[in-house]
Amino acid sequence: MRGRGPRSRRHHHGRWSVLARVERFAEPALLLLLRERPAHGYDLLERLPELTGEARVEMGNLYRLLRALEEEELVSSEWDDSSPGPAKRRYAITPAGERLLEHWVEALQRSQERTARFLTRYEERR
Amino acid sequence: MRGRGPRSRRHHHGRWSVLARVERFAEPALLLLLRERPAHGYDLLERLPELTGEARVEMGNLYRLLRALEEEELVSSEWDDSSPGPAKRRYAITPAGERLLEHWVEALQRSQERTARFLTRYEERR
DNA sequence: TCTTACATGTGTGTTTTACATGTATCGACC
DNA sequence: GGTCGATACATGTAAAACACACATGTAAGA
Numbered sequence: 001m002r003g004r005g006p007r008s009r010r011h012h013h014g015r016w017s018v019l020a021r022v023e024r025f026a027e028p029a030l031l032l033l034l035r036e037r038p039a040h041g042y043d044l045l046e047r048l049p050e051l052t053g054e055a056r057v058e059m060g061n062l063y064r065l066l067r068a069l070e071e072e073e074l075v076s077s078e079w080d081d082s083s084p085g086p087a088k089r090r091y092a093i094t095p096a097g098e099r100l101l102e103h104w105v106e107a108l109q110r111s112q113e114r115t116a117r118f119l120t121r122y123e124e125r126r
Numbered sequence: 127m128r129g130r131g132p133r134s135r136r137h138h139h140g141r142w143s144v145l146a147r148v149e150r151f152a153e154p155a156l157l158l159l160l161r162e163r164p165a166h167g168y169d170l171l172e173r174l175p176e177l178t179g180e181a182r183v184e185m186g187n188l189y190r191l192l193r194a195l196e197e198e199e200l201v202s203s204e205w206d207d208s209s210p211g212p213a214k215r216r217y218a219i220t221p222a223g224e225r226l227l228e229h230w231v232e233a234l235q236r237s238q239e240r241t242a243r244f245l246t247r248y249e250e251r252r
Numbered sequence: 253t254c255t256t257a258c259a260t261g262t263g264t265g266t267t268t269t270a271c272a273t274g275t276a277t278c279g280a281c282c
Numbered sequence: 283g284g285t286c287g288a289t290a291c292a293t294g295t296a297a298a299a300c301a302c303a304c305a306t307g308t309a310a311g312a
Contacts, residue, residue: 018226020233021149022241023268024299028146032248042259051247053240058301063261086259086308100144105248107146108241114179115148115234115241121177122158122231149299150268168290184270189292212277212290258308268299277289 021055022111026065028104029057031097034075040088041066066091074100147181148237152191154230155183157223160201166214167192192217200226 029051033044041063048057066089069075074097080090093101155177159170167189174183192215195201200223206216219227 018229018233019149020151020154020230020237022237023145023147023149025146029244032244036251040259041261045259051240051244054236055240060261060263060302060304061300063259067261084309085257088259101248103144104146105245107144108245110180111146111148112238112241112245114177114181115238118155118158118177119231119234119238122227125162152269166290167292171290186271186273186292186294187269189290193292210278211288214290253312255310255312257310260306262305263303264301265303266299266301268297270295270297272294272296274293275291279286279288281286282284 019055022108025052025055026057026062027069028101028108030062030065030069031074031093031101031104034091034093035098035101038090038092040080040090042088044091069097072096145181148234151178151181152183152188153195154227154234156188156191156195157200157219157227157230160217160219161224161227164216164218166206166216168214170217195223198222 026048029048030044032051033039033047039047044066045057045059045062048062066075066077070077070091073094075091076094077089077091080088152174155174156170158177159165159173165173170192171183171185171188174188192201192203196203196217199220201217202220203215203217206214
């Protein structure tokens with residue numbers, strides 16, 4: 001059994017920390033990277049930290065997410081055998097993916113405003 | 127039963143929307159409200175939208191969260207029978223709760239920076 | 253041959269959130 | 283005096299999001 005759950009981990013903030021991650025942030029992050037240029041999973045995995053920072057994305061979940069995005073036709077992919085080494089699945093964003101990204105951007109802007117309000121209210125009565 | 131899963135709900139953004147909520151945002155929100163003044167659950171439920179906006183908090187989850195916070199001694203409570211109507215459980219923030227709130231604030235600031243970087247990068251290659 | 257980096261995945265448990273429901277007090281209104 | 287709505291606090295359970303562990307294979311280089 002687990003001695004103490006991750007809940008207590010987060011609250012013993014001396015050692016561990018509260019992250020305040022945006023839910024499913026990996027999704028817009030992937031769409032943004034793919035809008036800049038097509039890429040394969042492992043490549044995205046390495047570039048994601050530029051956007052996610054401390055809020056890392058699990059490798060396993062990344063690959064699952066990519067396939068889920070493809071199922072919904074937000075990205076498309078094809079196997080790339082050209083370069084040496086193991087075959088890669090090369091992903092590209094679709095028009096539907098670009099439209100969803102736009103909606104994520106709007107939602108993230110609203111999220112920024114909410115958090116800004118919170119922080120202002122915190123500072124007000126310091 | 128629901129014909130289509132919530133995943134598609136979110137992606138058919140014409141009708142439904144991406145929210146980009148901060149994970150467990152209800153927790154710092156409650157702590158902030160309680161730092162301003164002690165209050166009971168139903169009262170907090172009504173004041174939460176000032177902070178959470180569109181990202182509403184479920185009543186059931188709110189009461190569970192309050193009890194979890196109390197178990198970790200981040201808030202304290204006592205029954206209040208004085209006023210008319212059903213008895214209320216009056217919550218107050220503890221020193222440990224105030225320290226955790228401070229850590230949430232720092233995490234939220236880092237979250238703001240991450241999201242700002244994301245939005246800037248989006249706008250750059252519009 | 254053994255290790256390391258590249259590359260893509262599956263299995264499964266834990267945590268977080270959503271949705272539905274249950275219980276009880278009390279004032280207002282008919 | 284009955285029932286409606288607002289107040290007030292909860293539990294049960296399902297689903298979604300996320301974490302952790304592991305499996306599989308290619309290829310370069312020590």
